[in-house]
Amino acid sequence: MRPRRAIPLLAAFILLACADAAWADRIGDLSQTDWREQAKRFITLRDPAVRYALAGSVLLGMSCGLLGGFIVVRKMALFGDMLSHAVLPGVALGFLWNMSKDPVAIFVGATLAGLLGAAAVTLLRRTTRLKEDTALGIVLALFFAVGICMVTRIQSLPQGNKSGIDKFLFGQAAALGADDVRLMAIVTALAVVLVCAFYKELLLTSFDSAFAASLRLPVAALHYGLMLLLAFAVVVALQAVGVVLVSAMLITPAAAAYLLTDRLHRLLLYAMLFGVLAGVAGAFVSFLGNNLPTGPFMVLAASTVFALAFLFSPRHGVVMRWWRRRAQAQRIQRENTLKAIYHVLEVRGFAHAHSVSLHELAARRQCAPDAARDEVMVLARHGLARLQPSSGTIDLTQTGWQRACEIVRNHRLWEWYLAHQVSIAPDHVHADAENIEHLLGEEMVCQIEHSLSGAGATSDPHGRPIPSRADMQRPFGTRAAADVVDTKGRMP
Amino acid sequence: MITPHSAPLPQTQSQPPPLEIHDLTVAYHQRPVLWGVDLVVPAGQLVGIVGPNGAGKSTLIKAAMGLLPAASGWVKVFGGSVSENLRRIGYVPQRESVDWDFPVSVHDVVLMGRYGHVGLMRRPTAHDHDVARRCIEEVGLVAFANRQISDLSGGQQQRVFLARALAQESDLYFMDEPFAGVDAATESAIIALLQALKARGKTILVVHHDLPTAREYFDMLLLLNMRVVAFGPTEQVFKYDLLQQTYGGRLTILSEMAEAVRQQSQ
Numbered sequence: 001m002r003p004r005r006a007i008p009l010l011a012a013f014i015l016l017a018c019a020d021a022a023w024a025d026r027i028g029d030l031s032q033t034d035w036r037e038q039a040k041r042f043i044t045l046r047d048p049a050v051r052y053a054l055a056g057s058v059l060l061g062m063s064c065g066l067l068g069g070f071i072v073v074r075k076m077a078l079f080g081d082m083l084s085h086a087v088l089p090g091v092a093l094g095f096l097w098n099m100s101k102d103p104v105a106i107f108v109g110a111t112l113a114g115l116l117g118a119a120a121v122t123l124l125r126r127t128t129r130l131k132e133d134t135a136l137g138i139v140l141a142l143f144f145a146v147g148i149c150m151v152t153r154i155q156s157l158p159q160g161n162k163s164g165i166d167k168f169l170f171g172q173a174a175a176l177g178a179d180d181v182r183l184m185a186i187v188t189a190l191a192v193v194l195v196c197a198f199y200k201e202l203l204l205t206s207f208d209s210a211f212a213a214s215l216r217l218p219v220a221a222l223h224y225g226l227m228l229l230l231a232f233a234v235v236v237a238l239q240a241v242g243v244v245l246v247s248a249m250l251i252t253p254a255a256a257a258y259l260l261t262d263r264l265h266r267l268l269l270y271a272m273l274f275g276v277l278a279g280v281a282g283a284f285v286s287f288l289g290n291n292l293p294t295g296p297f298m299v300l301a302a303s304t305v306f307a308l309a310f311l312f313s314p315r316h317g318v319v320m321r322w323w324r325r326r327a328q329a330q331r332i333q334r335e336n337t338l339k340a341i342y343h344v345l346e347v348r349g350f351a352h353a354h355s356v357s358l359h360e361l362a363a364r365r366q367c368a369p370d371a372a373r374d375e376v377m378v379l380a381r382h383g384l385a386r387l388q389p390s391s392g393t394i395d396l397t398q399t400g401w402q403r404a405c406e407i408v409r410n411h412r413l414w415e416w417y418l419a420h421q422v423s424i425a426p427d428h429v430h431a432d433a434e435n436i437e438h439l440l441g442e443e444m445v446c447q448i449e450h451s452l453s454g455a456g457a458t459s460d461p462h463g464r465p466i467p468s469r470a471d472m473q474r475p476f477g478t479r480a481a482a483d484v485v486d487t488k489g490r491m492p
Numbered sequence: 493m494i495t496p497h498s499a500p501l502p503q504t505q506s507q508p509p510p511l512e513i514h515d516l517t518v519a520y521h522q523r524p525v526l527w528g529v530d531l532v533v534p535a536g537q538l539v540g541i542v543g544p545n546g547a548g549k550s551t552l553i554k555a556a557m558g559l560l561p562a563a564s565g566w567v568k569v570f571g572g573s574v575s576e577n578l579r580r581i582g583y584v585p586q587r588e589s590v591d592w593d594f595p596v597s598v599h600d601v602v603l604m605g606r607y608g609h610v611g612l613m614r615r616p617t618a619h620d621h622d623v624a625r626r627c628i629e630e631v632g633l634v635a636f637a638n639r640q641i642s643d644l645s646g647g648q649q650q651r652v653f654l655a656r657a658l659a660q661e662s663d664l665y666f667m668d669e670p671f672a673g674v675d676a677a678t679e680s681a682i683i684a685l686l687q688a689l690k691a692r693g694k695t696i697l698v699v700h701h702d703l704p705t706a707r708e709y710f711d712m713l714l715l716l717n718m719r720v721v722a723f724g725p726t727e728q729v730f731k732y733d734l735l736q737q738t739y740g741g742r743l744t745i746l747s748e749m750a751e752a753v754r755q756q757s758q
Contacts, residue, residue, distance in 0.1 A: 073591075073594060073595065198612075198613060200607060200610070200613075200614075200615065200616070201607075201612065201613075203596070203600070203604075204604050204607055206594070207590060207594045207596060207601070207604070208585065208589070208590045208604070210554075210559065210583075210585045211583055211585055211604065211656075213559050214557050214559060214581070214585075215578065215607055215608040216575060216578055217607070217612075258595070261595060262595045262640035262642075263595055263596065263597065264594075264595045264596060266595075267595050
């Protein structure tokens with residue numbers, strides 16, 4: 001998937017958002033209704049105001065996810081947090097401009113406040129010995145405090161108390177109007193187009209800015225451009241998510257995507273998708289609950305996605321890792337049973353191959369016959385062995401026999417390698433080989449085989465023969481006695 | 493200052509040298525880290541830059557590429573300015589300078605070496621992808637081409653950086669500690685690669701930390717300690733008194749002065 005494919009998708013959402021802007025009203029003013037009724041209204045999209053809330057949530061999910069992806073890989077999550085809090089005084093100033101919730105005035109004010117905050121952080125870092133995180137903490141708190149003071153003051157004004165400025169604290173998707181959605185659409189389109197156009201450059205400067213500078217890529221311009229887009233994304237998301245939690249919509253979907261993929265373009269797409277999911281889910285729940293604050297529900301939805309990624313990501317997920325470890329432990333257990341059967345057969349010179357009894361296996365594995373039976377039943381389930389119920393003897397299938405030969409072979413090859421190529425004493429090599437035999441890949445086996453045949457060796461440091469590739473191909477139990485050795489394990 | 497410069501190798505008059513540095517002084521936060529560096533590197537040489545920690549080795553190659561502002565002096569590459577000859581300059585930054593958990597594949601990183609040829613806002617062509625694949629093959633990482641870079645060992649990561657530099661198809665290479673933290677097998681693979689580049693007429697400057705191997709790896713050595721102590725063919729420069737000057741205590745007055753200048757400017 002390439003980022004360019006996001007454009008038609010985006011265009012569709014913008015059309016949806018602008019479809020019938022003309023006769024829309026805000027759903028914030030709606031009266032109390034039954035939740036089933038509300039759900040129906042939301043899902044059928046009959047109400048234009050619902051369409052605004054939905055389109056706004058989709059758009060903010062896209063822009064926050066996209067830019068959040070960059071701040072996560074650039075390790076600037078804290079910067080996003082600072083930016084999202086620092087815009088509040090700007091929101092208040094934008095409102096004071098003409099004492100109304102004019103989207104453009106608020107957008108301009110908030111963006112300026114965000115940039116001022118970023119400049120303040122840079123100033124603190126350049127002129128003092130404070131580190132970035134401390135500078136961010138100071139600026140975040142200061143700007144937020146100023147913003148809260150201003151918002152509280154506005155609410156106490158006669159025109160202020162019904163203004164809806166309090167919605168900027170915790171977010172209210174239902175308060176979005178046609179103008180808001182249009183602005184969000186413009187900002188999102190701008191972000192998507194610019195990121196697609198400069199994807200290659202953003203990738204390189206995010207990964208290796210020194211190398212990018214050596215190619216004379218405009219590293220600083222790209223950085224500030226990205227920060228400006230980030231500020232835009234935060235500002236347009238404010239009304240639906242709220243100042244307090246908007247940074248979570250930047251970080252959480254992108255963090256979930258980070259756990260799921262190891263390519264940046266996919267990370268950005270997933271982050272946008274999760275952002276959209278969280279946005280829509282948050283708007284829906286908020287609408288059901290008769291316009292509860294939207295921000296917390298969006299963040300809860302995003303966190304749910306993150307929790308799922310944390311647990312079930314194929315590569316990094318906790319549950320998946322546990323599952324892989326468990327599967328590996330079971331495989332090792334099976335291989336050890338096969339190896340024990342091989343040993344039993346080897347000791348008796350591979351005579352009467354079909355008559356290995358559970359007792360012999362149990363003795364070899366140093367466990368109870370019942371436990372040995374369980375082990376054999378596991379082998380049987382994997383098509384590696386059969387248990388004759390009447391006689392209680394074990395029969396390996398061709399696959400089982402091959403695998404048994406392979407494990408013993410890996411073990412002895414590794415022992416030989418350690419003893420002869422690394423010069424480790426023969427009595428020190430067994431324990432290591434017990435572990436390595438299950439992990440040795442085909443490539444390593446070929447390498448060791450090569451030096452083995454170079455040295456003309458056929459047996460391990462203890463004098464036992466290393467099963468050859470030809471042995472693996474032979475049917476089970478027909479191994480020629482001539483290949484083998486006396487039972488003490490010496491070569492003839 | 494008495495600088496026992498060895499005589500530079502004879503130059504063919506028609507070709508300007510790959511790298512010419514004149515009186516280059518570089519300062520970090522007002523503190524000078526390189527003083528008056530003069531250097532003319534002849535073509536087709538494998539040059540080791542050695543010196544103690546803080547001698548300004550990385551600073552020198554960064555300043556030579558114009559990544560750091562020079563307080564004074566100038567740098568010429570193939571007789572012109574650095575920005576005129578960007579495509580002829582390849583760079584291998586220090587391995588620790590990037591985040592190896594970054595979500596990119598080996599192929600993606602090597603392809604970055606082509607970005608200087610691709611141009612702003614354009615996408616790499618099929619030819620660029622071919623070059624990247626060839627370079628990955630050259631450093632022996634074909635099996636890892638589509639793996640995320642975090643799956644690689646330190647030595648393999650270093651080879652990814654080298655493959656990216658190869659993909660730049662440059663004539664003059666700056667490499668910042670390509671041997672740092674790699675195993676012996678990778679080290680010999682890297683040196684073989686550098687020899688092959690040299691055989692193709694490339695000029696390579698390598699910041700190097702290990703004195704004993706410097707002697708066998710490089711044609712020429714630049715002994716650096718905030719200034720050029722000596723520069724010339726390895727057998728002429730790898731001398732006890734010159735190394736003593738580079739690593740010994742005699743130049744401490746320079747770093748003390750540097751500190752004094754910094755204090756004064758605050």
